[in-house]
Each structure stands twice: as structure tokens, then as C-alpha cells.
């Protein structure tokens with residue numbers, strides 16, 4: 001179906017036809033070449049402050065390209081590190097690959113993909129709301145957390161238990177239990193890379209300060225597979241959702257800074 005931005009036409013490589021900014025100077029995702037990142041002591045001097053609360057996740061929706069846990073942002077704020085103001089949490093979602101494939105994440109590290117990548121999206125509270133912030137150069141801050149196969153993550157499992165309730169695009173259910181998105185942070189969230197980039201889906205606004213956690217989060221192989229039990233529309237009808245990731249684009253004239261030496 002035309003609606004599927006990854007599977008209609010030539011997919012991400014054709015997005016520039018409708019969204020010329022796809023070939024812009026601060027697009028995302030990118031490959032993080034660890035030989036070219038630059039340690040910035042200022043990032044270590046002013047640590048990232050990540051605050052989440054137990055009561056901020058309200059609902060989960062099938063957006064047609066991922067699941068999305070939506071929040072009113074209460075008590076969930078991000079500041080410090082590369083950020084010059086306070087950003088409020090809005091939602092988290094993920095991107096992942098296909099069965100038995102190694103691709104799936106959007107950012108790569110020295111050319112290596114992870115099986116999935118979580119995005120925790122925040123908007124700059126200097127703007128009135130998310131919609132006002134979404135297209136401003138300092139409008140959004142997204143924390144990216146790589147998933148790697150390992151031990152089960154029971155917390156993320158509670159979110160995945162809701163997938164069967166959102167079988168189609170637009171389906172939405174309330175989250176009536178406490179879920180603290182902080183559970184989805186890797187054990188060490190001090191070490192991260194940061195650079196100025198964009199939304200990784202159309203309209204690809206160049207509005208995101210990316211904060212990519214160096215340490216991945218472990219989830220089980222079954223949990224990676226459960227991501228693919230979500231459904232989306234494809235040119236051949238409704239099928240399992242996977243490969244909902246944009247491959248890395250050129251870094252252009254940017255340096256990725258590291259909070260660690």
C-alpha cells in the first residue's frame with residue numbers, strides 16, 4: 001500500500017522526491033565512526049540529567065510504522081549534556097529488522113547494526129508544545145538506545161504484552177499500569193555520542209539533537225521476534241512489521257561528540 005513509507009516505491013532512497021531535505025546537511029541516522037568522534041569534556045562536566053516518572057506513560061498506539069508509547073511528560077525531563085534547555089518526554093517507539101538478519105537499528109557503530117533501536121523523543125519546553133517544536137532546529141532531543149540479544153527484559157515485556165491489542169494502524173489502548181521509561185535506559189547511561197540531526201522518517205525535519213547511548217540494552221531473542229508480531233499495511237496486504245528503519249545517511253560537515261574519553 002502506498003501508505004507504507006518503507007515499502008512503497010523505492011523506500012527511503014526515494015524519500016527525497018517528496019522531501020528534498022532527505023539530502024540535507026543534518027540528516028539522520030548516521031554511522032558512528034568511533035575513530036572520528038571527538039571527546040568533549042564539556043559534556044562530562046555538565047552531565048545529562050534524565051528524569052522519568054512511574055506515571056507518565058498513558059497509551060500505546062500502532063502508528064503504522066512502529067508502536068508508540070505516548071506520554072503527557074509529567075515528571076519526565078531531559079537537560080544538561082549537549083542541551084541548552086529543558087526538554088520534555090513525549091513518546092518512545094522503536095525500529096527493527098527481519099528474522100535472522102543482523103540489520104534493524106538506524107544508527108550503526110563502525111558500520112555494525114544492532115537488531116533494534118529504541119527512540120525516546122523529547123521536545124524543547126521553550127516552545128509551546130510538541131507540534132510547535134517538531135520543526136525547529138533545537139526543537140527535539142531523542143535518546144537512542146540500541147537493543148542487543150541477551151537476557152530477557154521483563155519491563156519491556158510488559159509493553160510488548162500490549163502489542164496484541166493494537167493489531168492495526170491507528171489502534172490505541174490505555175496503559176493502566178505504572179511503567180517508568182527509565183527502565184529502558186542501559187545500566188550505564190553516562191557514555192553517549194551526540195550530534196545534530198533529523199527525524200528519521202518523513203517529513204525528516206532537521207530538528208533533533210541526537211543522544212545515542214553507547215551501551216546497548218539487553219533483551220531476549222524472543223522479545224526481538226515479538227516486535228515483528230506488530231502488523232502494518234504493505235503493497236501485498238497486511239503483514240508483519242519489520243525493516244522499519246532508515247539506513248545511515250552521509251555525516252556531511254558534522255562531528256559526533258563523545259561524553260567519554
Ligand SMILES: CC[C@H](CNC(=O)c1ccc(S(N)(=O)=O)cc1)c1ccc2[nH]ccc2c1
Pocket residue numbers: 119121130131134142198199200201202203208
Ligand atoms: C511532523 C512529524 C510528526 C510525526 N513524527 C514524529 O513525531 C517523529 C518523532 C520521532 C522520530 S525519530 N525516528 O527520528 O525518533 C520520527 C518522527 C507529526 C506529524 C503530524 C502531527 N500533528 C500533530 C503533531 C504532529 C507531529
Ligand SMILES: [Zn+2]
Pocket residue numbers: 093094095119200
Ligand atoms: Zn525513531
